[in-house]
Amino acid sequence: MTVVSTPQLSARPSAGSLERPPAASAGVIEARDVSKSYGSARFAKTVIRDCSFTIASGKLTVMIGPSGCGKSTLIRLLAGFERPNSGTISIGGKSVTEPGRDRLVLFQESALFPWMTTYDNIMFGPRARAERGVEPRRRAEFLLDKVGLGAFRRRYPTQLSGGMQRRAELARAMINEPRVMILDEPFRGLDAMTKKLMQEYYANLYEETRRTTFFVTTDIDEAIFLADQILVMTNVPTKVRAVIDVNLPRPRRLEDVIENDDANQIKMQVLSLLHEEAMKSFAHGSKAAADFIDAYSKRVRKPS
Amino acid sequence: MQGAVGFAERAGHILLSARFWRGTLATAVFLLVWEAVARAGLVRVPAPSSALVTFNDLMRDPSFWFSWYLSTRRVFAGFLAAMLVGIPLGLGMAVSRILYGIVFPVFEVLRPIPPLAWVPAAIIFWPTQELSIMFVTFLGAFYTVVINVIDGAQTIDLRYYQAARSMGSSSWDIFRRIILPGTVPSIVVGATVGIGIAWAVVVAAEMISGGGSVGSMGGASGGGLGFFIWNSYVGGSYNQIVVGMISIGIAGYISSALLRKLGELVTPWLHEQ
Ligand SMILES: Nc1ncnc2c1ncn2[C@@H]1O[C@H](COP(=O)(O)OP(=O)(O)OP(=O)(O)O)[C@@H](O)[C@H]1O
């Protein structure tokens, strides 16, 4: 694992933030030698192998990796919907064995409940926990306003655009004030313009709350624009290939990041790592093909 | 829910829509061809025009309407019972492996038995003929309702459960706010199909069980629309057969339309624009 660390430059405002990070050194998410495979013992496909990482409190960590490397699988483990075959995951010092309120996961595909209006979707969490009184409603109003969906409170998800759905889902997650937010490629599939707006929008939201966030993407520009720290993943079976700190000052603007030299250097670095991974899988693929042809030709020759 | 203005506006929309006119045209062409074929004597079927005359006479005959009433009552009684039993059973089977394991094998053995095969047993088992017919009608709708409920509940996207659980939902909360609303669209489908089957079954059951003992109106036409048709056949009134058949078609259509409308009311998220 290559660890590239540069001194912290970004100012961290403590006043006005909704969540005060605990001791800076404490990892909120700790993954130790996590492995996960699917299938039977004979036909096992290992998706994650010996993957370890630490995610610091109050930071936005972006995980970037080739498509299909096992990012969503890792997210399901973090969420507690599936258990690793070996290794441990803990969040806030507690071992993850089942879904918990301390973390909220936004999945790759929208999971708004189609039968509930925007407002009811956002109020789902407080109602699930039977929180009464005006306080949850006040928070819902605040978030509706924040994500700009006040006029759409009575609409159903199918009546919202893709970007609106993602915002509604963000609000539905944030109302629960989880300790950790986990987002799996939340802006995938949006058109370029909407995606850009959502990224800026999300960066603002993050800067206001500084809630510990784990953000998965395949988009390098998105990663650099948002991240305090980037985890570059290897190809499948995946693990952390490199950890790169991004110390660009906040608040950031998309245009600034494009022109920033540091940002471009990080981009080159990430690109070359991803390129290496891609080449490896290519080499791996052709090796497999070569083996197959070898074995096949042997079998053909055998009877003669 | 909607005011008179909204209704008039909607009626206007319907009258102007191409769909409405296509439907009307198709029906008209169908009736015209039938009339022509009947008049030419190609088949021994009464022409629509003469059936219409018979219908006009029957309109003033209370026992004809009593047949309507009897069949409708049986269909709705059987259908409502099927919903009341089928929905909880289907939901229970979808959420409980144990219940599923116990009920499903029995259910799958009984299901291939056509409801009409139950008629003799039902007549022996139930104290009145009325109850036997309702029971057979119930069976007709029941299987469809249960199968649709199970299927609907089982195909709810896993992500909804996961999202709900990670927000702190209890099992009961998940049942009430995820499984139940998530199954409603399939319940509506099951109900719409089920009531159609209930109509098909009630008519046949009435033909088999006869009309004799039922109804204060007494006489031959006390046995519902199915018996009305059978009796017309026995009495050689072919016009009445046609009127009876069309009556069932209309009754079935109205029931399905009613259920579709109700279905739209309980699934607003599928219909609001
Ligand atoms: N339940 C499962 N059973 C078998 N194989 C699985 C399962 N889930 C994932 N996989 C395999 O694991 C690999 C990684 O899948 P995963 O969805 O985690 O990738 P990803 O990095 O999220 O990809 P993407 O960028 O396309 O979202 C894939 O090859 C997939 O076939």
Ligand SMILES: [Mg+2]
């Ligand atoms: Mg994925």
